[in-house]
Amino acid sequence: MKLRTFKGGIHPPENKHWTSHKAIEDCPLPDEMVVPLSQHIGAPSVACVEVGQHVAKGQEIGSAKGFVSVPVHAPTSGEVAAIADFPHPFGTSLPAVVIKPDGEDSWLSNLQFTDPGSLTSEEVIEKVRLAGVVGMGGAAFPAHVKMSPPPEKPIRTLLFNGVECEPYLTADHRMMLEESERVLQGVSLLQYVYGAERVVIGVEANKPDAIALLKKQCADTPVEILPLQVKYPQGAEKQLIAAATGQEVPSGGLPMDVGVAVHNISTAAAVADAVMLGRPLIERICTVTGPAIKEPKNLRVRIGMPLSHLVEVCGGFVEDPGKIILGGPMMGFTQVGFDVPVVRGTSGLLLLREDDVTKAAEGPCIRCARCVQACPMNLLPTAIAAYARRSLVEETEEYCAMDCIECGSCSYVCPANIPLVQSIRLGKAAVLAKKRKALL
Amino acid sequence: MADLLVILVSAIFVNNFVLARFLGICPFLGVSKKVETALGMGMAVTFVMTVATVVTWFLQYFILIPFGIEYLQTIAFILVIASLVQLVEMVVQKVSPVLYQSLGIFLPLITTNCAVLGLAVLNIQKDYTFLEGIVFAIGAALGFTLALVLFAGLRERLELCAVPRSFRGTAIALVTAGLLSLAFMGFAGLVKG
Amino acid sequence: MIAAILSLGCIGMIAAVALGFAAKKFAVEVDPRELAALEVLPGINCGACGFPGCAGYAKAVIAGSADLNQCPPGGAEVVARLARILGVEATAAARQIAVVVCQGDNQRAQLKYRYLGLEDCTAAQKIADGPKACPGGCLGLGSCQQACPFGAIEMTADGLAVISREKCTGCRKCLAVCPRDVIRMTPYESAVHVLCNSHDKGAVVRKYCQVGCIGCHICQKTVPQAYKIENFLAAVVYEQDAEAFEAIAKCPTKCIRDFNEGYPAGSTFLPAGNNKSDAA
Numbered sequence: 001m002k003l004r005t006f007k008g009g010i011h012p013p014e015n016k017h018w019t020s021h022k023a024i025e026d027c028p029l030p031d032e033m034v035v036p037l038s039q040h041i042g043a044p045s046v047a048c049v050e051v052g053q054h055v056a057k058g059q060e061i062g063s064a065k066g067f068v069s070v071p072v073h074a075p076t077s078g079e080v081a082a083i084a085d086f087p088h089p090f091g092t093s094l095p096a097v098v099i100k101p102d103g104e105d106s107w108l109s110n111l112q113f114t115d116p117g118s119l120t121s122e123e124v125i126e127k128v129r130l131a132g133v134v135g136m137g138g139a140a141f142p143a144h145v146k147m148s149p150p151p152e153k154p155i156r157t158l159l160f161n162g163v164e165c166e167p168y169l170t171a172d173h174r175m176m177l178e179e180s181e182r183v184l185q186g187v188s189l190l191q192y193v194y195g196a197e198r199v200v201i202g203v204e205a206n207k208p209d210a211i212a213l214l215k216k217q218c219a220d221t222p223v224e225i226l227p228l229q230v231k232y233p234q235g236a237e238k239q240l241i242a243a244a245t246g247q248e249v250p251s252g253g254l255p256m257d258v259g260v261a262v263h264n265i266s267t268a269a270a271v272a273d274a275v276m277l278g279r280p281l282i283e284r285i286c287t288v289t290g291p292a293i294k295e296p297k298n299l300r301v302r303i304g305m306p307l308s309h310l311v312e313v314c315g316g317f318v319e320d321p322g323k324i325i326l327g328g329p330m331m332g333f334t335q336v337g338f339d340v341p342v343v344r345g346t347s348g349l350l351l352l353r354e355d356d357v358t359k360a361a362e363g364p365c366i367r368c369a370r371c372v373q374a375c376p377m378n379l380l381p382t383a384i385a386a387y388a389r390r391s392l393v394e395e396t397e398e399y400c401a402m403d404c405i406e407c408g409s410c411s412y413v414c415p416a417n418i419p420l421v422q423s424i425r426l427g428k429a430a431v432l433a434k435k436r437k438a439l440l
Numbered sequence: 441m442a443d444l445l446v447i448l449v450s451a452i453f454v455n456n457f458v459l460a461r462f463l464g465i466c467p468f469l470g471v472s473k474k475v476e477t478a479l480g481m482g483m484a485v486t487f488v489m490t491v492a493t494v495v496t497w498f499l500q501y502f503i504l505i506p507f508g509i510e511y512l513q514t515i516a517f518i519l520v521i522a523s524l525v526q527l528v529e530m531v532v533q534k535v536s537p538v539l540y541q542s543l544g545i546f547l548p549l550i551t552t553n554c555a556v557l558g559l560a561v562l563n564i565q566k567d568y569t570f571l572e573g574i575v576f577a578i579g580a581a582l583g584f585t586l587a588l589v590l591f592a593g594l595r596e597r598l599e600l601c602a603v604p605r606s607f608r609g610t611a612i613a614l615v616t617a618g619l620l621s622l623a624f625m626g627f628a629g630l631v632k633g
Numbered sequence: 634m635i636a637a638i639l640s641l642g643c644i645g646m647i648a649a650v651a652l653g654f655a656a657k658k659f660a661v662e663v664d665p666r667e668l669a670a671l672e673v674l675p676g677i678n679c680g681a682c683g684f685p686g687c688a689g690y691a692k693a694v695i696a697g698s699a700d701l702n703q704c705p706p707g708g709a710e711v712v713a714r715l716a717r718i719l720g721v722e723a724t725a726a727a728r729q730i731a732v733v734v735c736q737g738d739n740q741r742a743q744l745k746y747r748y749l750g751l752e753d754c755t756a757a758q759k760i761a762d763g764p765k766a767c768p769g770g771c772l773g774l775g776s777c778q779q780a781c782p783f784g785a786i787e788m789t790a791d792g793l794a795v796i797s798r799e800k801c802t803g804c805r806k807c808l809a810v811c812p813r814d815v816i817r818m819t820p821y822e823s824a825v826h827v828l829c830n831s832h833d834k835g836a837v838v839r840k841y842c843q844v845g846c847i848g849c850h851i852c853q854k855t856v857p858q859a860y861k862i863e864n865f866l867a868a869v870v871y872e873q874d875a876e877a878f879e880a881i882a883k884c885p886t887k888c889i890r891d892f893n894e895g896y897p898a899g900s901t902f903l904p905a906g907n908n909k910s911d912a913a
Contacts, residue, residue: 499644504640507640508636509636509637509640512637515641516641516644519641519644520648523648523651523652526652527651527652527655530656530659530661531655531659533659533661534659534661
């Protein structure tokens, strides 16, 4: 049976064998945890605790600022040691709250079970917001904002992203295998809020055990389990929408423009925790993997755990790593050091050896068009990159640079090692700067 | 009717003024850096060519030949073309100052453009009737514009290429022009003569 | 014979009359001074004046909405000529040239990480604030060199940008592209500069750069009127820098340089004839 898919895309080596069979392990608490106040798309939170104050696990330590923002919570009980700028996964130093765990790990006292049937949609969305739930696929977009589309854009199809197309990462895979009840509870909660006609969970065909398990558990429900062809970037939301519904999100538009909403399955689980148990989002599954780490694992980590602690828990290095990536090898953020903490969107920590890093020099473009074939958004990466590098902002915009999802497929296939995504990113920044200048 | 179609196709593709007859190379290389400018130049030349054909045809058959002063053909034709170009210059400067700036010196140079004079003379040489002359002029102008716009498009793409140092600028443009000319040879034999 | 003269004459007359009419109908006001001003300008269309090309500036100058001395590449000569066209008195602003205030090349300054990407300073800066450990140091990837329309900037073999004092026209294009703001405009007459752009404390600077300013104040103590220290970074006070060269030998990190004596290590530029330090 031919599996559904999207146009374009690439087939990088999966490298999931390091951790796909390993059950989730709890990560012990470190001596110090640094919780950044900005872990999501939108306005950073503002600290609402003081140095020296004792906080409980799950207590709000940073309040949301505005609608597109979420609060930040203490990942464990302990004392606030400092509130200052600390190294952040984005590369710069940003405000964070440092907590010294007291070992008790005691939850906030007023958390209680709520029967979801007794809540209205608005109450559900508010609980999700208070819990600080953001997209767990890596983008970290506030979930409550996504759950509040304008009334003129009704959601007819609700998609759940269990694809995990990034090589090396297996966090979502293990979630679906080991915590499918939480995931499905979240699915039904979200379906309650959206009221969509069709609910689909998309899973790549390289996870047959997860597909079988979910199919069994959803046998008598209207939830469809849709196996998808293994191709990167199937997990990108526009590509998932194309494969599941055959629709194309218009240029510059959002999934709600075609009546679709997409949520990661881990986000669904977090929603279930938030609504039913009142628990804020303070932990997630993170795949620590790569040839440079001794014991690759799927760890249940808390926000604020330093990367150095994760490395220690996984047995340390096989050899000095050549590259440290937070996320997957295609779209992850390269890190400068290990003193950076885990944040809500950290789906993986990839450690590559010196030999695994490509250092080939850049050659001239030979117009082979491999990038054009690979691009999942039907763009011309070679043209956009060429215009961006020559600072021809008008042409960069004309060639739809703003539609690029920065998936990295073009850079991956380029035989001349041209840094296409980096050039396109520069072009996008130039286009945005020009638009901002025009508004002034 | 079929004859007129043959003349049209021949003038645009088979015997393209720029790429097959090699007339009008000056604006072809000078104005073809951007597609908008090339299009503007093409339109100006179309106007000049068409009106010049009409006027020179009448001039030839109603003044030069009856009075037996065919030897004044070149001077008289240039006089007509020069006046028309001056008119076009004034109109362009008024209507589109941007185009006027970007065409620069090449606008008045349409006067000395061998394509325009060549068209006028060819019309007489081929003994075309008035209607045939008009169609020939329109075809020639369209072919000229086509060649310019195609070449401008190619040159815009060349801007993005890593051209070897010794080939940069005019050199690679000339090589490309030669290749374009070669491509248009594919039309040879489409129309007899 | 008669026919020839008459016919050509008639065509000429008709054309002349028609064109005369057209000239009236399609008249466009063009100030002849604008054309004269355009002739006088360098014609490079670098945009330093802030107008779209030399044509834009010519128009603005004649219209009176621009100063005479807004064309740095033109220099004093252009200012004088423009003044003559407009019939006014003119004083040119003192010539200003650009200087890269950093000597931290790959031999002398430390890197945060190895950068393997687009050879562009803005692109590199976006990744964790740039590969140089020093927050203000030159990244050495050559964006300024590419932006310079006059070929006045060179990149040394060890990755440092150096600007030729003689070739620089002060058009400021390099300033615009530098993501680290390590290029400053300085008076051409001043050849002594403090080549450091880091406001970090001395101990911190020592860790990542051999030739960074540590804010020790020795230069200011040696020649008080010529140096000012702000936030652990010294700078030459150009209005009173006649004696500034005397502090060069005293600087412990050797971050002050007299460009009349020589350009930073690795540069192929040679200083011009006049030596200000000899004048004292």
